[in-house]
Amino acid sequence: xxxxxxxxxxxxHPKDPSSIIQVMLDxxxxxxxxxxxxxxYVSEYLNVPLSRTYNLATFYKAFSLKPKGKYPIAxxxxxxxxxxxxxxxxxxxxxxxxxxxxxxxxDKKFSVESVRCLGCCGLAPVVTVGKNLHGRIPTSKVSxxxxxxx
Amino acid sequence: MAYRSYLMVCAGTGCVANQSMKIKExxxxxxxxxxxxxxxxxxxTGCNGFCAVGPLMVVQPDGIFYQLLKETDIPYIxxxxxxxxxxxxxxxxxxxxxxxxxxxxxxxxxxxxxxPIVLRNRGVINPENIDDYIARGGYExxxxxxxxxxxxxxxxxxxxxxxxxxxxxxxxTGIKWETCRNIPADKHYIICNADEGDPGAFMDRxxxxxxxxxxxxxxxxxxYAIGSSEGYVYIRNEYxxxxxxxxxxxQHAREYGLLGTNILDKGFDFEIKIARGAxxxxxxxxxxxxxxxxxxxxxxxxxxxxxxxxxxxxxxxxLNNVETWANVPQxxxxxxxxxxxxxTGDVSGDPWGGSKGTKVFSLSGKVNNTGLxxxxxxxxxxxxxxxxxxxIKDGKKFKAxxxxxxSGGFIPExxxxxxxxxxxxxxxxxxxxxxxxxxxxxxxxxxxxxKYFLSFTQTESCGKCVPCREGxxxxxxxxxxxxxxxxxxxxxxxxxxxxxxVVESSLCALGGSAPNPVLTTLKYFREExxxxxxxxxxxxHACRKLITYxxxxxxxxxxxxxxxxxxxxxxxxxxxxxxxxxxxxxVEKCGKCGICYDVCKFDAISVE
Amino acid sequence: xxxxxxxxxxxxxxxxxxxxxxxxxxxRVRIIVHMGTCGxxxxxxxxxxxxxxxxxxxxxxxxxxxxxxCAGLCSHEPMMTVEVLGESAPxxxxxxxxxxxxxIFDSHVLKGQVTKEFALEVVSEKTHS
Ligand SMILES: Cc1cc2nc3c(=O)[nH]c(=O)nc-3n(C[C@H](O)[C@H](O)[C@H](O)COP(=O)(O)O)c2cc1C
Ligand code: SF4
Ligand code: SF4
Ligand code: FES
Ligand code: FES
Numbered sequence: 001x002x003x004x005x006x007x008x009x010x011x012x013h014p015k016d017p018s019s020i021i022q023v024m025l026d027x028x029x030x031x032x033x034x035x036x037x038x039x040x041y042v043s044e045y046l047n048v049p050l051s052r053t054y055n056l057a058t059f060y061k062a063f064s065l066k067p068k069g070k071y072p073i074a075x076x077x078x079x080x081x082x083x084x085x086x087x088x089x090x091x092x093x094x095x096x097x098x099x100x101x102x103x104x105x106x107d108k109k110f111s112v113e114s115v116r117c118l119g120c121c122g123l124a125p126v127v128t129v130g131k132n133l134h135g136r137i138p139t140s141k142v143s144x145x146x147x148x149x150x
Numbered sequence: 151m152a153y154r155s156y157l158m159v160c161a162g163t164g165c166v167a168n169q170s171m172k173i174k175e176x177x178x179x180x181x182x183x184x185x186x187x188x189x190x191x192x193x194x195t196g197c198n199g200f201c202a203v204g205p206l207m208v209v210q211p212d213g214i215f216y217q218l219l220k221e222t223d224i225p226y227i228x229x230x231x232x233x234x235x236x237x238x239x240x241x242x243x244x245x246x247x248x249x250x251x252x253x254x255x256x257x258x259x260x261x262x263x264x265x266p267i268v269l270r271n272r273g274v275i276n277p278e279n280i281d282d283y284i285a286r287g288g289y290e291x292x293x294x295x296x297x298x299x300x301x302x303x304x305x306x307x308x309x310x311x312x313x314x315x316x317x318x319x320x321x322x323t324g325i326k327w328e329t330c331r332n333i334p335a336d337k338h339y340i341i342c343n344a345d346e347g348d349p350g351a352f353m354d355r356x357x358x359x360x361x362x363x364x365x366x367x368x369x370x371x372x373x374y375a376i377g378s379s380e381g382y383v384y385i386r387n388e389y390x391x392x393x394x395x396x397x398x399x400x401q402h403a404r405e406y407g408l409l410g411t412n413i414l415d416k417g418f419d420f421e422i423k424i425a426r427g428a429x430x431x432x433x434x435x436x437x438x439x440x441x442x443x444x445x446x447x448x449x450x451x452x453x454x455x456x457x458x459x460x461x462x463x464x465x466x467x468x469l470n471n472v473e474t475w476a477n478v479p480q481x482x483x484x485x486x487x488x489x490x491x492x493x494t495g496d497v498s499g500d501p502w503g504g505s506k507g508t509k510v511f512s513l514s515g516k517v518n519n520t521g522l523x524x525x526x527x528x529x530x531x532x533x534x535x536x537x538x539x540x541x542i543k544d545g546k547k548f549k550a551x552x553x554x555x556x557s558g559g560f561i562p563e564x565x566x567x568x569x570x571x572x573x574x575x576x577x578x579x580x581x582x583x584x585x586x587x588x589x590x591x592x593x594x595x596x597x598x599x600x601k602y603f604l605s606f607t608q609t610e611s612c613g614k615c616v617p618c619r620e621g622x623x624x625x626x627x628x629x630x631x632x633x634x635x636x637x638x639x640x641x642x643x644x645x646x647x648x649x650x651x652v653v654e655s656s657l658c659a660l661g662g663s664a665p666n667p668v669l670t671t672l673k674y675f676r677e678e679x680x681x682x683x684x685x686x687x688x689x690x691h692a693c694r695k696l697i698t699y700x701x702x703x704x705x706x707x708x709x710x711x712x713x714x715x716x717x718x719x720x721x722x723x724x725x726x727x728x729x730x731x732x733x734x735x736x737v738e739k740c741g742k743c744g745i746c747y748d749v750c751k752f753d754a755i756s757v758e
Numbered sequence: 759x760x761x762x763x764x765x766x767x768x769x770x771x772x773x774x775x776x777x778x779x780x781x782x783x784x785x786r787v788r789i790i791v792h793m794g795t796c797g798x799x800x801x802x803x804x805x806x807x808x809x810x811x812x813x814x815x816x817x818x819x820x821x822x823x824x825x826x827x828c829a830g831l832c833s834h835e836p837m838m839t840v841e842v843l844g845e846s847a848p849x850x851x852x853x854x855x856x857x858x859x860x861x862i863f864d865s866h867v868l869k870g871q872v873t874k875e876f877a878l879e880v881v882s883e884k885t886h887s
Contacts, residue, residue: 060447062428
């Protein structure tokens with residue numbers, strides 16, 4: 001993360017320990033993970049003990065300490081998607097990419113994780129790739145969707 | 151000159167995902183091409199609740215509803231409908247199994263049977279345009295409150311209306327406000343809970359997206375009544391569009407002086423801040439939520455002291471759900487009497503005596519019309535599922551409806567005439583919850599569904615207290631055993647006992663209600679558990695260890711001519727056979743993924 | 759706009775009234791301009807504009823103008839149908855001009871008196887629900 005981007009994020013929020021989660025979310029939304037050096041810097045800047053920052057990073061599901069792929073895939077496993085076969089979609093993606101949930105492909109292109117409801121239950125089953133949302137996908141379309149990102 | 155027609159294009163999360171913004175652009179270009187830009191205006195709206203048929207648009211003033219739009223449809227619609235006045239039938243909604251399309255939104259059963267109060271502005275206003283909201287009577291309620299009502303009168307009005315919390319517990323809102331107001335402190339806070347933890351529901355997202363100012367106005371009124379000048383909205387980070395709309399709305403309200411100091415020149419000050427949630431279900435719980443706003447891990451604390459007394463930064467704090475807040479302006483404007491005339495029971499003596507107003511539900515699962523609906527309290531589940539929801543998909547048989555999300559329970563067919571009411575739903579072991587409503591059909595396995603919810607709560611348990619952390623883990627182990635065909639009858643007894651322990655002794659309501667899906671399925675669908683345990687069979691065909699897929703050789707050859715599609719799609723290479731010949735499944739290799747079952751167009755594959 | 763008081767709110771509400779009536783499809787009077795091929799050729803567009811102008815000039819917010827297909831009376835175009843809420847029968851006006859539209863507004867739309875001289879006939883069934 002370049003210094004300028006980090007400054008922009010820090011300036012969006014009051015310089016107060018209570019802003020820590022909001023700042024971490026902004027970083028996560030940009031990079032899809034929280035790099036160590038950035039966390040160290042942010043902790044010091046907001047006057048939050050580093051142990052607390054790491055505690056937060058592991059407590060909240062939104063955060064990841066590991067870098068994700070260039071195209072992070074999130075499979076919705078909320079109730080509506082579960083009922084419409086989200087597990088099959090997840091398995092199909094795992095097979096296509098030869099990785100398991102929570103992993104990243106060796107070429108760092110894709111990573112896969114499951115998320116709870118994305119709020120588009122009417123389109124179940126739902127998958128997001130980066131910021132794009134794909135809804136109502138049959139298992140047989142999974143490879144076609146992944147190809148769009150190659 | 152004024153426009154003669156408005157094209158209300160849905161720009162909620164679902165429709166945007168289906169490229170509704172491209173539809174909007176195309177409409178604008180075509181309209182300009184035809185020189186109609188002075189007559190016809192394109193407006194983006196919030197979610198209409200019928201995302202399953204998006205992208206969609208409503209043409210006003212005719213009320214014509216167009217669905218599943220593609221960019222290529224646009225030139226034709228513009229020519230036919232907007233120039234020649236001939237609405238395009240092919241793009242209208244046609245109920246499953248029927249042939250004639252229903253042109254008007256107001257005639258489509260999905261919409262016709264709803265009673266919008268909270269969602270009254272959906273599809274009518276552009277949520278990013280504060281003038282639209284004002285034109286619909288917006289900020290009239292806060293004006294009324296500031297000019298003619300004392301805080302006590304506002305609280306009395308809310309109490310008389312019978313409004314109860316829409317976030318799950320159903321606590322009487324007026325009483326909560328009053329308690330909070332009466333605690334002396336130099337500062338009081340109010341919070342809007344938009345964390346929407348139920349994994350499979352989107353009431354709050356939709357409300358914030360389609361009418362953010364209603365939430366803001368509700369909070370203004372609450373702030374005045376409680377004596378608070380600062381509010382927070384705690385909203386999920388996974389809802390970028392809702393977040394964006396809310397930010398825009400707050401900014402517009404500030405520019406108009408509807409937030410800030412000396413609001414409407416009446417000497418009332420109020421500000422709203424946004425805090426985003428970071429993906430922890432437990433943060434929907436009041437103490438955890440407040441810890442999270444303060445920048446700490448969202449761990450609940452024991453409620454010896456309630457948050458209305460000591461909440462955010464240890465100040466008296468009033469927390470209400472999005473939908474609760476959004477009801478408030480209408481109650482003030484139209485009166486408590488009007489509100490309490492809708493719904494069940496009598497709240498004049500006892501605030502817990504009935505369920506008043508409407509409830510927004512996120513109807514999903516195996517119904518024909520999935521979506522977001524607002525219905526009067528007291529409506530039966532049957533009416534929701536079979537009239538509004540249009541019945542079960544693909545002519546399958548109804549099995550159960552789950553309300554209340556991970557904290558709620560399953561309700562069987564025999565109870566479908568149950569009215570939607572806080573107490574009635576609790577009595578049968580479920581709960582109103584925040585509004586999730588998932589319909590299961592004969593192909594869903596109740597043990598699997600119970601396991602699904604329990605594994606959700608188990609991973610979401612914050613781990614602070616033992617019964618929840620360890621109890622749910624043990625329960626999940628047992629459920630896994632059962633779904634794998636290893637369960638015994640003693641396990642069922644143990645499961646029930648464990649459930650009761652977790653209910654009794656967990657610190658917060660996450661643990662306290664986590665066993666509900668298990669308890670209700672054990673109660674109403676015990677025979678399904680027994681089939682797993684005794685016969686090692688899964689009647690819903692969902693538990694992989696207990697099912698087998700087989701190909702009917704006659705259908706495969708006679709009807710399908712051995713099309714080989716299944717073999718091509720089978721990830722395990724378990725299907726044998728050459729094109730045009732009989733195909734068979736090698737049971738040893740088959741991973742039971744069910745893909746072949748889905749892809750065979752000739753129904754040659756069955757599951758037992 | 760800067761900080762508002764209650765009168766300012768009222769003003770915005772007033773300005774938006776017609777817009778909101780249209781978006782909800784509610785109105786006391788509904789005017790349908792017939793815009794089939796023949797209607798357009800005969801000048802239906804001008805009639806539509808004329809009707810909208812009248813609404814604007816008079817500041818009405820309970821009159822809705824929509825268009826519909828050919829009414830099957832091509833020789834009488836351009837024409838429009840006026841439906842007043844609560845009146846049983848819609849009235850079809852034929853061979854219209856902008857001037858005639860103005861007169862129809864004066865009497866039928868505003869006062870509820872059918873402008874008989876331009877009316878085709880008082881049809882019994884409703885043409886638009
Ligand atoms: C584990 C847990 C999760 C919850 N999730 C939510 C939620 O997502 N949204 C919500 O409004 N209330 C949620 N609640 C209920 C809130 O704690 C609180 O009761 C509610 O927001 C109060 O508002 P109301 O009175 O308007 O319903 C949850 C409670 C628990 C115990
Ligand atoms: S009941 Fe569960 S979620 Fe609630 S405090 Fe205990 S461990 Fe945490
Ligand atoms: S897909 Fe169906 S019809 Fe085709 S080969 Fe397989 S079983 Fe036979
Ligand atoms: S359950 Fe997947 S989007 Fe809601
Ligand atoms: S997003 Fe368009 S209907 Fe829900």
